[in-house]
Amino acid sequence: MIRSGQGQHKRQHENMSIKKVLQLGDPLLSRISESVEDPGSGIIKILVDDIYDTMRDYQGVGLAAPQIGVLKRVVVFGFTGNSRYPDAEPVPETVLINPVIDILTTETVEDWEGCLSIPGMRGLVPRATKIRYGGFNHEGKTINRTVEGFHARVVLHECDHLDGILYIQRLKNLADFGFIDALQESKRYSPAPCDS
Numbered sequence: 001m002i003r004s005g006q007g008q009h010k011r012q013h014e015n016m017s018i019k020k021v022l023q024l025g026d027p028l029l030s031r032i033s034e035s036v037e038d039p040g041s042g043i044i045k046i047l048v049d050d051i052y053d054t055m056r057d058y059q060g061v062g063l064a065a066p067q068i069g070v071l072k073r074v075v076v077f078g079f080t081g082n083s084r085y086p087d088a089e090p091v092p093e094t095v096l097i098n099p100v101i102d103i104l105t106t107e108t109v110e111d112w113e114g115c116l117s118i119p120g121m122r123g124l125v126p127r128a129t130k131i132r133y134g135g136f137n138h139e140g141k142t143i144n145r146t147v148e149g150f151h152a153r154v155v156l157h158e159c160d161h162l163d164g165i166l167y168i169q170r171l172k173n174l175a176d177f178g179f180i181d182a183l184q185e186s187k188r189y190s191p192a193p194c195d196s
Contacts, residue, residue, distance in 0.1 A: 105129055106128075129148050
């Protein structure tokens, strides 16, 4: 998620580990992540804590391991309420390891997305409206859900990071991409439901 004052995110807190979020141009963001051999391992639990701590510090609704420089197939996402996304339905807090996604419809909807790795910008991205996703959590338990709407958008956005894809690669038209201030001034954009 994006917020102002991102320079402060390198600090360490007691029992917290806030990592630097890589930005567009870093070559790690375009690489494909490796599968996790043991989702319940101690190393993965530490990684999950790092991702959660960083996501929360940046006030995000999702973050992928590659965004903090770890090329493993791990994403976290979810929130129960967020003043920045008052119209978005809650998404359960989820750790998703080695995700598998099935697109369940040909219907797509365009909506504005942002990314911590592309701060200060937004783009109009088409996404499938209904998906099924599966994988494991950090306790090694199986996850299998069918979701739609905002929940599906967040999962698709985060899992794209695992394949080295940023949302700007999903744009239909570069005219639908720009700085938040400019988009707001042109009355094309109001705060979006998906910044991760």
